[in-house]
Amino acid sequence: MTTPRILLTNDDGVHSPGLLAAAEALHPLGGVDVFAPLRQQTAMGRAQTGDRNATLQQVELAVAGTPLRAWACDASPAATVGHGLKVMPGYAPALLVSGINYGENLGASITSSGTVGAALEGACRGIPALAVSMETGIESHHAYTEQDWSAAMHFLALFAGMVLERGLPGDVHVLKIDVPAGATPDTPWRLTRLSPDMYYESRLTAPSLGSRLGDATVTKGPAPGESPETDVYALSVDRVVSVTPLTLDFTARTAFGDIRAWLDGGR
DSSP states (O other): OOOOEEEEEOSSOTTOHHHHHHHHHHGGGSEEEEEEESSOOTTOTTOOOBOTTOOOEEOOOEETTEEOEEEEESBOHHHHHHHHHHHSTTOOOSEEEEEEEESOOOGGGGGGOHHHHHHHHHHHTTOOEEEEEEOOOGGGTTSOOOOOOHHHHHHHHHHHHHHHHHOOOTTOOEEEEEEOTTOOTTSOEEEOBOOSSOSEEEEOSSOOTTOOGGGOEEEEOOOTTOOTTBHHHHHHTSOOEEEEEEOSOOOOOSOHHHHHHHHHHTO
C-alpha cells in the first residue's frame, strides 16, 4: 500500500510550534511535506503576494528524530502553496493541512485568515483540505507563545485520518476545525455552520481622519443573538470543538427564481 503524502502549511511561518505540532500529529498517517511561509503571514487571507525573487528554501525540520521534507518561501500562505505545487510537477498530495494556527478562525472573519486561504488554495487544485486553528489570546496571533497543542493534535489526527480513509463528502472542499483553549481529547466536537457575523472587530476609541491603522484595538467574541448552530457559538459559548464544512462555491443559497423576480422587479 502506497504511503499517502500530506502537504502541511500554515500562516504563522515555517518555524511555528503549531506547525511542528501538526507535523507530529500527522506523522503516523503518512509522509509529511512542508511548504510554509518563511515568516509570519497572519491575516493574509488568500493573497497571492510575496518577494518576486523568492524561491523554495529547504528548511531543516524533524519529527521524532525523522527529518521532514520541508521548504519555506518568502510569500503569503496561498502563494507558497501554489508555487510549491507548480515547481514539483507530478506531486499529488492526498491531503493538505493548514495549521495548527495560533488563534481561532471563526465566522465572517475567516476571509482574512491566511490559514483558511492556504486551505482554499489547495482545494482549488483538487486537494482535500483541513484548516486547523486553536483558540489563543489575541496577543499570541503574532508571537510564538507557549501553548498546549495536545488537544488540537488529537482532533487534527482524527479528522485527517477520516479524510485520508474516505475523502470529503460531496460539495465539501475544506473542513475548518477550531479547538477551544483548555480542550482535551475528550472534548466533544460539533458540526457547525459558518457564522455570518464578524468574530474579530477592529475599533478606534476616538476615530478621526488622522487615526492610524495601528491605533485600532482588536476585540473578539460572539455577536448578540448568535445562533447556536454556528462555529462562533460552539467554540466561544459551549466550549466544544467546531467542525465547519466549507465549499468553494460562494453562490448565495437563495433560489434563483426568487433572485430573478427581485431583479425583474427592479426594471
